[in-house]
Amino acid sequence: MASATPPPLPADLIRAAGAKVTRGRVRVLEALHAARQPLCHAELESQLGAGEPGIDRVTLYRVLDSLVGHGLALKAVDTRGVFRFSATGAQRQHASHIHFRCTGCGGVFCLKAEPPPPPKLPRGFRLGEVEFDVRGTCAGCSAPDRA
Amino acid sequence: MASATPPPLPADLIRAAGAKVTRGRVRVLEALHAARQPLCHAELESQLGAGEPGIDRVTLYRVLDSLVGHGLALKAVDTRGVFRFSATGAQRQHASHIHFRCTGCGGVFCLKAEPPPPPKLPRGFRLGEVEFDVRGTCAGCSAPDRA
DNA sequence: CGCCAAATGCAACACTGTTGCATTTATGGT
DNA sequence: ACCATAAATGCAACAGTGTTGCATTTGGCG
Ligand SMILES: [Mn+2]
Ligand SMILES: [Mn+2]
Ligand SMILES: [Zn+2]
Ligand SMILES: [Zn+2]
Secondary structure, eight states: OOOOOOOOOHHHHHHHTTOOOOHHHHHHHHHHHHOSSOEEHHHHHHHHSSSSSOOOHHHHHHHHHHHHHTTSEEEEEOTTSOEEEEEHHHHHTTTTSOEEEETTTOOEEEOSSOOOOOOOOOTTOEEEEEEEEEEEEOHHHHSOOOO | OOOOOOOOOHHHHHHHTTOOOOHHHHHHHHHHHHOSSOEEHHHHHHHHSSSSSOOOHHHHHHHHHHHHHTTSEEEEEOTTSOEEEEEHHHHHTTTTSOEEEETTTOOEEEOSSOOOOOOOOOTTOEEEEEEEEEEEEOHHHHSOOOO
């Protein structure tokens, strides 16, 4: 059987989520799906603004808000205080292991370890997201300085 | 025995760290020591700018940088992407348990659970900080809406 | 005291994100 | 295919956070 389920098109995902299908939303969601790591607003803007008419800065913010609001993208703040966005689907394949962020080069590495279980909460508390953030320097950035 | 070691004065800590003792640094470090949770720049500014001549905005940024650089304060980004600072000492008493951040009211709660051990890293990687971030809504914010 | 590097104050700036409002567009109903 | 309408867009102006340059002041030290 050579035909697995084909990945759903961004336009269909957007429609299914109950949002209007616009060129901006499709292009942004495509970019997020293609990305290897969460992208910030500036990265998306330069990446999408290249050819074409390009997306307006404010519209890009609103497109991202819309995708997050409809559950198609995730928003998280990075160590520099900048929001980064990722396609929701892309997240699932990275949900079962820990990530390591290199403070030198900014790279993200997948570790072969399961994330720790969420702790027990006091009565009445509701659990949201749990994030296990491991930072340090990768092999390349830790290598002895070769000046 | 009624005399335990008295807490060292901010001025002494600053001097011992090898930094000039200035009024701004002392006041900021005092504020950080007195605080129950990490403070952001704006909170410190309004808290210190009250009486007195008040600290200049830029100077406050540089004072905080200096304290962090000398190991007297810790800098971390909050969920909104704003940097928050805490006195280094205050951190140690919170190093052995997990914290819960309420996305509703912004409150920080101490949980009775140990932080998970750091994962094994690939060869050459150097471990920096490990952060176990648990978010959700506290009992108050999770309570049934009483409109 | 007097020196001097370091710290401060001030102005101007850069980056990230938001708000208001007029115009355009996607979509459902005819 | 057309129209009506609510939603999305583009543009300008703004707010919050953090930085840089430079002249002035000040802490620490001989
Ligand atoms: Mn991964
Ligand atoms: Mn605690
Ligand atoms: Zn690296
Ligand atoms: Zn709360």
